[in-house]
Amino acid sequence: MTPGGWIIMLTSVTAVTVLFVGCLYRVLFHQPPPPTEKLHGIDDIHTPDEGDN
Amino acid sequence: MADAQPKEAWSSRLGVILAVAGSAVGLGNFLRFPGLASQYGSGAFMIAYFISLVLIGIPIGWAEWALGRYAGQQGFRSSPGIFYALIRHKWGKYIGVLGVIIPVVIYMYYVYIEAWCIGYASYFATGHLSLGSDVKTYSDFWENFVGANSDGFAFSTGHNQAVMFLLFVFVLNFYLIYRGLVAGIEFFCKYAMPALVVIALVILVRVLTLGTPDAAKPDQNVLTGLGFMWNPGDWQTQLKNPQLWLAAAGQIFFSLSVGFGVIITYASYLKPENDVVLSGLSASAANEFCEVALGGLITVPAAYIFLGAAGVVGQGTFGLGFKVLPLVFAKMPLPGLFGFLFFFLLFLAAITSSLSMLQPGIAFLEEGLGLKRKQSVTLLGLITAVGCAFVVYFSKDLKALDTLDFWVGTVCIFMMATVIIIYYGWGMGIDRAWAETHRGAEMRIPRIFKFIIKYVSPTFLIIVFAMFVLTKIFGLDVATGKFAPTGYMSELIGEHSSHVARFTVAFLVITIAFFALLTSLAGSRWDHEKKNLKTPESK
Numbered sequence: 001m002t003p004g005g006w007i008i009m010l011t012s013v014t015a016v017t018v019l020f021v022g023c024l025y026r027v028l029f030h031q032p033p034p035p036t037e038k039l040h041g042i043d044d045i046h047t048p049d050e051g052d053n
Numbered sequence: 054m055a056d057a058q059p060k061e062a063w064s065s066r067l068g069v070i071l072a073v074a075g076s077a078v079g080l081g082n083f084l085r086f087p088g089l090a091s092q093y094g095s096g097a098f099m100i101a102y103f104i105s106l107v108l109i110g111i112p113i114g115w116a117e118w119a120l121g122r123y124a125g126q127q128g129f130r131s132s133p134g135i136f137y138a139l140i141r142h143k144w145g146k147y148i149g150v151l152g153v154i155i156p157v158v159i160y161m162y163y164v165y166i167e168a169w170c171i172g173y174a175s176y177f178a179t180g181h182l183s184l185g186s187d188v189k190t191y192s193d194f195w196e197n198f199v200g201a202n203s204d205g206f207a208f209s210t211g212h213n214q215a216v217m218f219l220l221f222v223f224v225l226n227f228y229l230i231y232r233g234l235v236a237g238i239e240f241f242c243k244y245a246m247p248a249l250v251v252i253a254l255v256i257l258v259r260v261l262t263l264g265t266p267d268a269a270k271p272d273q274n275v276l277t278g279l280g281f282m283w284n285p286g287d288w289q290t291q292l293k294n295p296q297l298w299l300a301a302a303g304q305i306f307f308s309l310s311v312g313f314g315v316i317i318t319y320a321s322y323l324k325p326e327n328d329v330v331l332s333g334l335s336a337s338a339a340n341e342f343c344e345v346a347l348g349g350l351i352t353v354p355a356a357y358i359f360l361g362a363a364g365v366v367g368q369g370t371f372g373l374g375f376k377v378l379p380l381v382f383a384k385m386p387l388p389g390l391f392g393f394l395f396f397f398l399l400f401l402a403a404i405t406s407s408l409s410m411l412q413p414g415i416a417f418l419e420e421g422l423g424l425k426r427k428q429s430v431t432l433l434g435l436i437t438a439v440g441c442a443f444v445v446y447f448s449k450d451l452k453a454l455d456t457l458d459f460w461v462g463t464v465c466i467f468m469m470a471t472v473i474i475i476y477y478g479w480g481m482g483i484d485r486a487w488a489e490t491h492r493g494a495e496m497r498i499p500r501i502f503k504f505i506i507k508y509v510s511p512t513f514l515i516i517v518f519a520m521f522v523l524t525k526i527f528g529l530d531v532a533t534g535k536f537a538p539t540g541y542m543s544e545l546i547g548e549h550s551s552h553v554a555r556f557t558v559a560f561l562v563i564t565i566a567f568f569a570l571l572t573s574l575a576g577s578r579w580d581h582e583k584k585n586l587k588t589p590e591s592k
Binding site: 001002004005006008009012013015016017019020022023024026027028030 | 066067070095096099103276277279280282283284285331332334335338339341342344345346349350495496
């Protein structure tokens, strides 16, 4: 096993392992927030006579 | 349309990720990848491999996930239905028919290979594969087992063990698919995939602790085995070799199951708010982990440790898997246990893939023809049984299997993937597709991928496909620039044609025509339902 072989093997194996473990961690332990209901404030309410003011 | 059928959906995000990963992880991860990497000198190969992963593998995967979920919200679950919804043209559904033909036809021969795996696992468990130390004995055993010496051999009395194993795995596949998406595929993959990784890790530890098993051959040890797999050759020169790029891109492409029609079908069962970005990346990452970190450290190093370079060089996928490795495991301590574990690992990898090949067909028969689950399973079972019997009967030199694998398992997949990435980047429009992909996403895709998906991925894919056609079909010699048609072409046309290859292509044409006819019927049904939906008041 040459130094080049070690470098390629460790780089390749580490890269895919980190990617896999990282994704798995996010999927298992990082639950998405529930979809938030949009609450309408006074600024969101538009009436037909707005343009007259 | 799905309105006529019960609406199925994945029960959990982990379930769909494991199902897609199970579809991707197959025999190629443990047999084909290590062989290619060591053949082309791992340094240059891995550079080309990772570039291909980033430029075509992951982007096409995201495109399939997003398009499948998008069409699924419109009530379509099958590839023809998905393309009917995406491409609002009467020919759209016919483009999608490739997404049914590819997995169904691949299933016809893949399930036979799956039967070899469970067969070898049971032979190791019962001690029937201790055949001495001559690789020729193992080679003869395999050829007799699969019937590679003459057509019809596997059906003959006294030599039909492979057919018995085939019946077992065939029924098991259809039993699981009959149970449905959640109770069948998702349930099975939730157990099979973790089991596969655990078994692979056990075998990996065994291989890495072998030391120098034969004191008379001190140059054959773990380190030299790993060196044979991973030592770079002259990587700067090798990177200029177009064949290396073709091999690396092809491996990424086929390994990730993009262009099969499977991911797009699976994604159509997602709910509208489900993430596709992280899920798509996770499924690809799981496949890469199994391929590089497990497959890359087990197969070739183990073969080298016991047999040296001569035992590894020039072996194809089947040669390495079913001739060389049985001998390697027979030479290890506890051969029955580790031989069984390795082939059971291959069986798990194969069955999670073969299950995914049936779902696109089931989805099509149910939503296209309005069949119930029992009817669709029966009809697909009959179709695949006929194809499977064809492959098993014409087993001499595995000609039928090889021909189908080339024209469907390679050429059609390239075509399907090209259609998907071009539609995603250009047909749907990259901005709309980008927004659709990020709906409900748990992570953002780097913006550079907008450019990659629109320009780089299609160009890269088309160049690789063109190179493939020129070299593998028309026989272009890149060094000399001369053409000499390859076996796949000359066995169809010319003096040295093979009647089995011609039968196989004729069978393929009939299969395509049959599914095109079914698609036409399905299209009429969808058109009719669409009209009814548009004019409810007129009733």
